[in-house]
Each structure stands twice: as C-alpha cells, then as structure tokens.
Amino acid sequence: MSNVMSDVMPGAEPFEQAGGPIGVLVVHGFTGSPSSMRPIATAMAEAGHTVHMPRLPGHGTSVGDMLDTRWTDWSSTVEETYQELANTCERVVAVGLSMGGTLILELATRHPELAGIVAINAPSTTNATTVEQVRGLMQSGETLIDSIGNDIAKPDIDEGSYDATPLGPLLSLFEAVESLQPDLVKITMPTLLITSRQDHVVPPSDSDNTATAIGCVAERLWLDDSYHVATLDYDRDIIIDAVTNFVSRVTS
Numbered sequence: 723m724s725n726v727m728s729d730v731m732p733g734a735e736p737f738e739q740a741g742g743p744i745g746v747l748v749v750h751g752f753t754g755s756p757s758s759m760r761p762i763a764t765a766m767a768e769a770g771h772t773v774h775m776p777r778l779p780g781h782g783t784s785v786g787d788m789l790d791t792r793w794t795d796w797s798s799t800v801e802e803t804y805q806e807l808a809n810t811c812e813r814v815v816a817v818g819l820s821m822g823g824t825l826i827l828e829l830a831t832r833h834p835e836l837a838g839i840v841a842i843n844a845p846s847t848t849n850a851t852t853v854e855q856v857r858g859l860m861q862s863g864e865t866l867i868d869s870i871g872n873d874i875a876k877p878d879i880d881e882g883s884y885d886a887t888p889l890g891p892l893l894s895l896f897e898a899v900e901s902l903q904p905d906l907v908k909i910t911m912p913t914l915l916i917t918s919r920q921d922h923v924v925p926p927s928d929s930d931n932t933a934t935a936i937g938c939v940a941e942r943l944w945l946d947d948s949y950h951v952a953t954l955d956y957d958r959d960i961i962i963d964a965v966t967n968f969v970s971r972v973t974s
Contacts, residue, residue, distance in 0.1 A: 728783035728784035728786070728787055729783065730777070730782050730783055731755060731757075731782050731783065731882050733755070733756075733757035733760070733882050734755035734756055734757050734777060734781070734782030734783070734882045735756060735777065735782075736756055736774075736775055736776050736777040737756060737760065737763045737764075737767075737773065737774075737775040738773065738774050738775070739763075739767040739772065739773045740772055741767060741770050741771045741772040741773065742770045742771055742772065743772075743811055743812040743813070744770075744771045744772065744811060744812065744813055744814075744815070744837075744969065744973045745771065745772045745773075745774070745807035745808070745810070745811030745813070745814040745815070746763075746766040746771045746772070746773045746774075746807075746814070746815050746816075746817060746969060747774055747775075747800070747803055747804055747807055747814060747815070747816040747817065747826075747829075748762055748763045748766065748773060748774070748775035748816075748817050748818070748822075749775070749776070749778070749800055749816070749817070749818035749819070749822030749823075749825050749826060750775070750777075750778065750781065750818075750819060750820075750822050751818075751819045751820030751821045751822045751823075751951075752820060752821035752870075752891070752892070752895055753781065753785070753788070753869070753870065753871050753883045753884040753887055753888075754781065754819075754820070754871060754881050754882065754883045754951070755777060755781050755782035755881070755882040755883065756775050756776075756777050756782065756882075757782075757880075757881060757882035758819055758881040758882065758883075758951055758953055758954055759775055759817075759818075759819055759822070759953055760775075761953055761954070761958055761962060762817060762953055762961070762962060762965055763775040765962045765965070765966060766817075766965070766966070766969065769966055769969070769970075771969065772807065772810065772811050774803050774806060774807055776799050776800070776803045778791075778795075778796045778799055778800075778822075779791045779795040779796060779799060780795070780891070782882065784884075785866065785884040785885070785886050785888055788884070788888050788891055789865060789888050789890060789891070790890070791891055792890070792891060792894040793891075793894040793895055793897070793898040794894075796821070796825060797825060797828060797829075797898075800825045800826070800828075800829055801829065801832075804816065804829060804833065808835075812973075813837040813972075813973045814836055814837060815836070815837050815838045815839065815840070815968070815969045815972060815973065816829055816830070816836060816838075816839045816840070817839070817840040817842070817965055818839075818840070818841055818842065818844065819842045819843065819844075819951070819952075819953055820842070820843055820844060820845065820923065820924060820950065820951075821844070821845065821895055822842075822844075823840075823841030823842050823843065823844025823845075824841070824844045824845055824846065824895075824898070824899060824902070826839050826840070826841055826844070827839070827841055827844060827846065827902065827906065827909065827932065827936075828898070828902055828905075830908075830909045830911060830913075831902070831905040831906065831908040831909060834908070834910060834911060836911050837911065837912070837972045837973050838911055838912040838913065838914070838968060838969070838972035838973070839909070839911060839912075839913050839914070840913075840914045840915075840916065840965055840968060841913070841914075841915055841916070841929075841932065842916040842917075842952060842953065842961065843916070843917060843918055843921055843923070843924050843926075843928075843929070843950050843952060844915075844924070844928065844929070844932065845895070845899055845924045845928050846899060846902070846903075846906070846928045846929075846931045846932040846935070847899065847925075847927075847928050847931050848896045848899050848900050852896075853893070853896050856889055856892055856893050856896065857893065859889055860889050860890065860893065864889060865888060865889055865890070866886040866887065866888055866889065867886065867887050867889060867892075868886065868887065869883065869884060869885050869886055869887055870883075870887050870923050871883025871884060871885075871951075872951065873921070873922045873923050873949040873950035873951055874948075874949050874950075874951045874954055874955050875920070875947065875948055875949045875955050875956060876948075876954070876955050876956050879951075879954050879955070881951045881954055903935065906932065906935035906936050906937075907935060907936065907937045908937060909936040909937055909938065910936075910937045910938045911938070911972075912938070912941070912968070912971075912972045913936060913938060913940040913941065914940065914941045914942075914943065914964065914965070914968045915929045915932055915933055915940045915941070915942050915943070916943045916945065916952065916961060916964065917929040917942070917943070917944055917945065918944075918945045918948045918949055918950060918952050918955075918957075919944055919945065919946055920948075920949055921949060921950045922949060922950060923949075923950040924950060929942070941968070943960075943961075943964050945957040945960065945961075
C-alpha cells in the first residue's frame, strides 16, 4: 500500500469554527466521514458554539488509506480534539454517530468533567459469531468485505462512506467495544441516546445496553423514520433540535 494519502472526498473535510465559551465535539462513524455529521456541526456553530469535527484517520479519502488504521488512531484523534476544545472553552459537550458515538462513550469514561454526551446509533455490544467470522476471513487473507455505509431511508443521500469495509479496522472496533463494557458505569454526566427503530447496521438494542450499563439515567430519543445514518435521514431536524436543546440545558 502506498504511503501517499488519497485526496479528501468532497464534503469529507473536517470542520472547525470558533464561537462562544461552549465547545461541541462532533465525531463521525466507521468508514464514513464528516459529511454525515455536518448538519449537526453547522447547527452547533450557528447556535454560537465553538465546534470541532475531526476527520478520523483513514476516513474520507479511499478505503486503502484505512487498512492500517485502528481504534487507537481514532480514539487518540478524539482525545486530542477534546483537549483543544477543553483548553479554550468553559464547558464541552461531545456528540457522535455510530462508531463516533462509541468513541464519545469511551471519552466520557476518561473525562467526567464533560458537560454532556450524545450517542446516536452507537454500537455497544458485539456478536461473537460475527467477530469470529471476521477473524476467519482475515486468517484466510481477506482484507475487505462489502460496504456497511449509506444505510439511509431517504433516497439519493450519500454519507460519503467507503464502498468496502476493511476487516482489520473492523476487528479493532469490535475489540474496543468489548473492552469498553466494564467502564461504561463510569459515565455519570448527562447523556442523550438517540436511536433509530430501523437500523440495518447497529441493532437498536445496543442503545438499551448502553442505557443499562452507564452510571446515570440517560435521556432517550427514538426515531421512527430514519435508518442508521439518521443525521442525514428523514429525522435530521428532530435530531438537530434535540441536540441543540440538550447542549443548552446541560451547559446553562
């Protein structure tokens, strides 16, 4: 594999905007890109907040760039971005979609000072059979399987995800989800869990697992008309309103 990074896809660029004393960290999902979370990042900026939305390592370019990346790469990027916000803002709220939500959950186990977190369709359990299948494929020399991206009910919407799923990074995600389980109880700040009732990537029951495992009572919002990438789907405006109100409440 070449060490030369591919060009960033249109719309997959990271987003940063300076604003008021409230910081909002926004994180996209696995094989996706910042385009999936841009509506939220833009809304938070328009609300006057300081917003940082990184492009996770290996994402938003070509799938070959992702093959050698792992959970530690994405987690460290989220940590660094959080520290940038924490150094300049009075309070910080973190919002993530899918794996981005799991990265936010992990961040919250390390940073009880977070004002609040929002996890949208975030994986928090693994399927042992699936994990073994991925390991078996890797042992047989496979590096890619079919794409899991663009699970969106609304027609003609593209989240800027890859057309294949890299197995090594996927396994590292599964392993991180498993290792995170015993630490979820450390999450005690205000938490909003947003869940699509129809999700073909992450079982909606994962949100139930998160709600049961964390160390506080989470707020729940169920979406009736969106699939996995709900931030670009029919319920987009419902999500934006809910996140806007949540950020205002937990930082006031």
